[in-house]
Every structure is written in structure tokens, then in C-alpha cells.
Amino acid sequence: MAELRVAIFGCGRMGNERARCVQEAGATVVFVYDPDAERAAKMALEFGAEAIATQDDLPWSDVDAVFFCTPPHCREAQALAAIRAKVPFLAEKPIGISHAASDRVLAALTDAPVVNAIGYMNRCRASILQAKALLEDCRLLGISAHWVCRQYTVPWWLDESASGGPMNEQATHLFDLCRFLGGEVEEVTSLAALNGSHAVQPLGSASALRFSSGILGTIFYSCESSVKDIGLHLFTDKGGIELSGWDFQMTSNMVTNTLPLPSDENVFLTETRVFLEAVESGSREKVACDWEEAARTQLLVDAARRSMSEERELELQT
CATH class of the missing domain: 3.40.50.720 (NAD(P)-binding Rossmann-like Domain)
Structure with a gap:
């Protein structure tokens, strides 16, 4: 280079x-x-x-x-x-x-x-790419993802005018991965957590996704924990694929019953x-x-936030 x-x-x-x-x-x-x-x-x-x-x-x-x-x-x-x-x-x-x-x-x-x-x-992670490759030989039935963590302490992070809020700034990773692995989403319904959440904006949420393919997915997000708990489960007709932790290491693979060696890659x-x-x-x-692809994820996150604030399901133009 x-x-x-x-x-x-x-x-x-x-x-x-x-x-x-x-x-x-x-x-x-x-x-x-x-x-x-x-x-x-x-x-x-x-x-x-x-x-x-x-x-x-x-x-x-x-x-x-x-x-x-x-x-x-x-x-x-x-x-x-x-x-x-x-x-x-x-x-x-x-x-x-x-x-x-x-x-x-x-x-x-x-x-x-x-x-x-x-x-x-996360689109560059070896484990995510391995999971995506596994999906080529089986039928994806659904996706369940979660991201639980503590709040970032930088002053702009909880300022919705600067970050768009925690769902926009952080949970966006999961919305993007759902699109990357499951395809486009045509309908989303989101609910805000009411237990201890921030007075101005929710710190916890649950979203139900209906993909254009007809499969379903769920995303749970919270930034009210003292420890990280992050993961993504892919349900297929040949068994589940489990990706665990911030680095989404593959910890279970029922499709081929093999696991890649643990990786210490620097994805950045x-x-x-x-x-x-x-x-x-x-x-x-x-x-x-690129920007064009990220804009599609932004549309999905925007719809999830609107659904949460308006307490109704929203359809997306796919």
C-alpha cells in the first residue's frame, strides 16, 4: 500500500x-x-x-x-x-x-x-461472515438479538440532539446485523421499557421485525446494566447458530456441528x-x-424509534 x-x-x-x-x-x-x-x-x-x-x-x-x-x-x-x-x-x-x-x-x-x-x-467480522456463509446451505427461520450494557459517559451520548439516543447510536449495530444476515425488513414494532428508564428517552427497548422474506426477528436493547451481555441467535431449519459477546464469537453451530477457532482479530x-x-x-x-447501504439501516432504526414513540407498528418501503 x-x-x-x-x-x-x-x-x-x-x-x-x-x-x-x-x-x-x-x-x-x-x-x-x-x-x-x-x-x-x-x-x-x-x-x-x-x-x-x-x-x-x-x-x-x-x-x-x-x-x-x-x-x-x-x-x-x-x-x-x-x-x-x-x-x-x-x-x-x-x-x-x-x-x-x-x-x-x-x-x-x-x-x-x-x-x-x-x-x-461487525459486517467485517470473521464470525459474522462465517455465519452468513452457513446460511447459504440452510433456510433461515428467524433471528433473536440482544445488546445489554452500561451507558457511555461521554456528554453527548444521552443527548438526543447529538446522538439520536441510545437506540440510534448503539442498538443500530443489531438492526444492521439483522439486515445483513436476514435481508430487508418491511415492518417493525417497538416498545420502550418503563422500569427505571430515562425520563426524556427510553434506555431499554424491544423490537419485533418482519422481514420481506416473511421470517421474524426480535431485538432487545438496554443500557441500564453494569455488565455487557451481547449476542445473536440465528434459527434455521438445520439448527441454531449462536454468536456471543461484543466480538460475536461463534459459540454454537448446529448446522455443521463445527466451530471456528477463537479469534483475536481487531475488526477495526x-x-x-x-x-x-x-x-x-x-x-x-x-x-x-457505504453511505447508501447505511441509509437503509438508518431508515429501519428511524422506523423503530417512531414505532416506540407512537406506540404502533410501522411499515417500511423496501
Whole structure:
């Protein structure tokens, strides 16, 4: 890989993770930005980059790609800036606090296509890809997924105007995986937990999905626990497939009665490397999720949130 020059917006946990991955993939972090100037300076020092004072100070012609590791409400403006500059970008999921801004970005990408990727990193996991391959030889009957955890402590995470709320910012991983493994969803019904949930927005929810294929799925989400409990179960006509933990390790496979060896893969490195290779080649073929694909997941999450607030089922245009 040629030595690509990369900028990173957002110097928090994910910004630092992406910077490490960029370096390991053989590219160079040359500019970093964060509204917290001290945090940006610290990251710049660690990675030998230059900290810029504002987003507008980025010399777009001096970078080959940019990573947006910022809160969801920043997504549209940053993506449009990259498209105008014709610079490829990887943005963390989700694509915004709702689908409302997505059409403007999609229109801009139609007029001026650039390589782009959205950080639904679970699509890159070996275990998820192995499960998807197993489904080619059996009939999927249904999906049951859950994500239970504690709240993130960053100030914007519970601010719906910045994150879209926990379902939008975090449970989106499960909605995306359900689409990735089960196909498009045509109907969703969601209920909010009432026991101890936040006064402004629910911290727990349960969603029932009806897929276009006719199969059913469920998603349970809560950020009111002190420990993580994450998993996904695929029901098939040849038995179940169980994926467990944040890394979705395959822990049960009744389809072939074999299990892959435990993996210590860094899925962020895998995703980052695929994106940088796409930047170098100009081909998006191997990118697991681009803006257009992520927009479909956003539509599903938006429908689930509306169903929860309006207490009714919602149909999606598929």
C-alpha cells in the first residue's frame, strides 16, 4: 500500500483507535481535529500529526482520506465537506441522528462520487461472515438479538440532539446485523421499557421485525446494566447458530456441528485496511457498508424509534 495521508476528526476513543489502525495499515496520520484543543494536541503528539484549530483549517488537497470519529449530529456537514473536496471518507456509524439528512449526502455522492465507508464494523467480522456463509446451505427461520450494557459517559451520548439516543447510536449495530444476515425488513414494532428508564428517552427497548422474506426477528436493547451481555441467535431449519459477546464469537453451530477457532482479530483494523485499500484502488467493491447501504439501516432504526414513540407498528418501503 502506498503511504496514504490521512486526517482524523474526533480525538476520543474511536479517533485514537482509528489512528492506531491507520498506522498499522501502513498509512500516515497527518492532521487531527477535535473541539477539545488539549485532546487534539495530545493525539497529534502521539501520532506525529498536526492539530488543526477548526474543521475549516483542513487543507483538503493535502490528504488522501479522512476519518470522521465524531458524534452523529456532525455527520452530514462533514460528509458534504469531504464530497465537495473529492476526498474519500470513513464515518463511524450511524450516519446521523435520523435519515433526514441522508438524501442530501446521497445526492452529493451521485453528482461527485467518492469512496466512502460507514463503520458498521461487525459486517467485517470473521464470525459474522462465517455465519452468513452457513446460511447459504440452510433456510433461515428467524433471528433473536440482544445488546445489554452500561451507558457511555461521554456528554453527548444521552443527548438526543447529538446522538439520536441510545437506540440510534448503539442498538443500530443489531438492526444492521439483522439486515445483513436476514435481508430487508418491511415492518417493525417497538416498545420502550418503563422500569427505571430515562425520563426524556427510553434506555431499554424491544423490537419485533418482519422481514420481506416473511421470517421474524426480535431485538432487545438496554443500557441500564453494569455488565455487557451481547449476542445473536440465528434459527434455521438445520439448527441454531449462536454468536456471543461484543466480538460475536461463534459459540454454537448446529448446522455443521463445527466451530471456528477463537479469534483475536481487531475488526477495526480489518475495516480500516479495507477502506484504505479502496481509497488506493478507487474501487468500493470490498467496502462492507457505504453511505447508501447505511441509509437503509438508518431508515429501519428511524422506523423503530417512531414505532416506540407512537406506540404502533410501522411499515417500511423496501
